[in-house]
Amino acid sequence: MRPRGLDEVVGQGHLLGPGTPIRQLVDRDVPMSMVLWGPPGTGKTTLATVVSHVTSRRFVEISAVSDGVKRVRAEIDLARRELGMAGRQTVLFVDEVHRFNKAQQDALLPAVENRWVSFIGATTENPFFSVISPLLSRSLLLTLEPLGDDDLREVIRRALADERGLGGTAGLDPAAEDHLVRLAGGDARRALTYLEAAALVVDDGGVIDVDVLEKAVDRAAVRYDREGDQHYDVISAFIKSIRGSDVDAALHYLARMIEAGEDPRFIARRLIVHASEDVGMADPTALQTAVAAAQAVEFVGLPEARINLAQAVIHLSLAPKSNAVILAVDGALGDVRKGLVGSVPPHLRDGHGKGSAKLGHGKGYKYAHDHPGGVVRQQYAPDPVKGREYYRPTRHGAESRFTEVLARIRSVLRGS
Numbered sequence: 001m002r003p004r005g006l007d008e009v010v011g012q013g014h015l016l017g018p019g020t021p022i023r024q025l026v027d028r029d030v031p032m033s034m035v036l037w038g039p040p041g042t043g044k045t046t047l048a049t050v051v052s053h054v055t056s057r058r059f060v061e062i063s064a065v066s067d068g069v070k071r072v073r074a075e076i077d078l079a080r081r082e083l084g085m086a087g088r089q090t091v092l093f094v095d096e097v098h099r100f101n102k103a104q105q106d107a108l109l110p111a112v113e114n115r116w117v118s119f120i121g122a123t124t125e126n127p128f129f130s131v132i133s134p135l136l137s138r139s140l141l142l143t144l145e146p147l148g149d150d151d152l153r154e155v156i157r158r159a160l161a162d163e164r165g166l167g168g169t170a171g172l173d174p175a176a177e178d179h180l181v182r183l184a185g186g187d188a189r190r191a192l193t194y195l196e197a198a199a200l201v202v203d204d205g206g207v208i209d210v211d212v213l214e215k216a217v218d219r220a221a222v223r224y225d226r227e228g229d230q231h232y233d234v235i236s237a238f239i240k241s242i243r244g245s246d247v248d249a250a251l252h253y254l255a256r257m258i259e260a261g262e263d264p265r266f267i268a269r270r271l272i273v274h275a276s277e278d279v280g281m282a283d284p285t286a287l288q289t290a291v292a293a294a295q296a297v298e299f300v301g302l303p304e305a306r307i308n309l310a311q312a313v314i315h316l317s318l319a320p321k322s323n324a325v326i327l328a329v330d331g332a333l334g335d336v337r338k339g340l341v342g343s344v345p346p347h348l349r350d351g352h353g354k355g356s357a358k359l360g361h362g363k364g365y366k367y368a369h370d371h372p373g374g375v376v377r378q379q380y381a382p383d384p385v386k387g388r389e390y391y392r393p394t395r396h397g398a399e400s401r402f403t404e405v406l407a408r409i410r411s412v413l414r415g416s
Contacts (some may be wrong), residue, residue, distance in 0.1 A: 001159050001192060002046055005054055011151040012043055012144055022047060026054050031089065033112045033119035034229035035097070035127050035136060038144025038407045039301055042189030044122035048093040057089040057118070058082055063349050069107045076111040083116060090117045097121035098130035105132045112138050126299065132385065146186025146301070153181060155188045159195055170199045171207040179210055182261035185302060230375065235270060243278045247317035254313050258306055268294035271312050279316055280325035282397035320397025328391040335385055342382030377415045387414075 003009045006016055006026060009346035015022055021032060036044040052059030060075050072094075077088035092111070094100070111117045112135065118140060121127075127136055147155070159165035160172055172195075180198075184191035198208045198216040238253035257267055268290070275290040281283070289312050349361035366376045379386060389410075393402040 001155070001165050003050055006050055009043060009046060009050065010109065010154050011147040013048075015047075015142055015144070021142065022051070024217050029135050031115045031118050032140065033117075033138060034140040034142055035121045035123065035131060036142050036144060037123050037125075037127050039146050039186065040124055041184075041189035041191075042144040042146055042211055043188070044144060045093075045095060048091070048095075048120045048122065051120070052091055052093075055089075055091070057091045058093045059093065060117075061093045061095065064094055064096040064104075072104065072107050079111065079117045091120060092117040093120045093122070095122050095126075098123040098125040098127070109134055109138070136252055147184075147188055148186070149181050150178075152184050152186070152188065152191050153177065156180060156191055156195060159192055165192075165197050166195075169204045170202055173207055173209040176208050176210045176213045179213055182259075183213075185261060196367065218299070235266075238267075239270060239274055239278075242274055242313065242317045243321065245317055245321065247314055250313050250317045252311060254306075254309060258302065258309075264297045264302055264305055264413060265294070267309055267313075268297045271309070271316060274316060277326045278321055278323055279319045280322045281393060281399040281402055282322035283322040284398060286316055286319050320399070322396050322399050324391060324393050324399065331388075331390040335388065337385075340384040342384040344382060345379050347378065348380065362392045375409055375412045377413055382414070 006022070009016060014020075017023070021034060025034065036047060038044055048061070049059075051057075058079070060079070062071060062075065075090075075092060079092065082088045082090060092108075094108070097105070108119060112119045121131065121135075121139065123130060127141060156172065156177060160170065161168055176198075180191060180194055183194055193215045194213070195208075198213045201212050201216050202208055206394075234253055234256055238250060238257070241249035241253060254267065258264070271290040272287070272294055275287040279286040293308045293312035297305045300308070346361060347366075348362040352362075366378050368374050370376075370377055381388065391406065393399045393406060395403060
């Protein structure tokens with residue numbers, strides 16, 4: 001089912017439009033080197049193969065897993081002879097290029113720099129860490145995205161109908177299609193592998209349903225609609241389990257969402273909100289952990305990022321809890337919405353503008369650093385909310401120490 005031309009490639013529209021580097025490589029035979037970076041099953045090898053099919057260039061594929069420098073140099077020498085004697089260009093495709101060490105990648109540099117070959121490297125690892133800088137600087141970096149649900153459905157439906165696939169010998173129940181899309185997780189190769197395994201279970205002309213698919217791939221179907229009740233119910237139970245410090249239940253709901261194909265970025269965003277809403281200053285590091293997990297999701301992606309998400313879930317579940325932060329900001333917002341704003345006290349206004357000094361702006365302001373402890377009695381809030389206490393720290397975890405600190409600060413500010 002590998003596409004035979006660029007028009008058959010599913011997904012990656014941002015790389016295949018008019019004027020894009022791959023289009024130039026194919027349509028104009030422009031010598032060009034590029035690194036394709038993306039998760040498994042998103043079309044890196046497919047794009048390289050399509051280039052070989054639709055151009056007159058000689059195509060050579062090298063696997064960094066099984067081939068070494070000797071093979072690389074031999075292919076480069078052959079490419080130079082082809083270019084010099086017949087004028088025929090060579091596309092050198094190196095799969096899993098990140099598995100080449102520095103010396104092996106160095107062997108590619110002369111061929112890339114002198115354009116003896118059009119180099120295409122494919123990697124699932126971040127090329128800024130796994131590909132040497134000289135090679136990366138001489139190549140265009142193209143990022144492939146995981147296939148969306150609609151893209152996967154198109155791949156699956158083509159395979160069902162096309163003679164190169166199942167050729168109509170099996171049907172697919174809509175519920176089974178939904179489950180197959182979730183199982184694939186943006187990986188077209190995995191979708192086709194699971195579909196083929198399920199087709200072997202049914203007779204010719206039979207229909208693959210959820211039961212057949214479950215048996216074929218040994219993965220139970222998680223009843224989960226990402227836009228329906230299950231989505232909201234599960235995420236609600238997930239957050240309430242963390243809030244209630246039930247780490248085991250929270251991990252169950254995390255696993256349920258991951259297995260059902262929930263967007264991991266959505267999970268990470270909820271963790272970030274929860275870190276401030278329900279943990280807050282009781283453990284200020286909870287927010288750092290949640291943000292780090294969200295960054296890991298972007299950098300690493302699933303399935304590896306499940307570990308980072310789980311770490312954040314465990315941290316937040318076991319952390320002391322406090323909702324003082326959300327109560328504080330919502331209390332302040334409530335007063336502002338009621339119209340309790342007032343004028344900024346004159347001594348706090350900006351005194352640098354033209355004429356500001358004549359109006360008394362900034363006059364009488366006490367510079368906190370000039371006073372013991374960095375705190376000095378003066379009014380900061382406007383009159384309508386003078387004396388309001390929005391932040392009321394709890395006695396939970398690290399927040400307990402802020403209770404005493406805040407009491408001392410407020411007593412100095414108010415001269416009590």
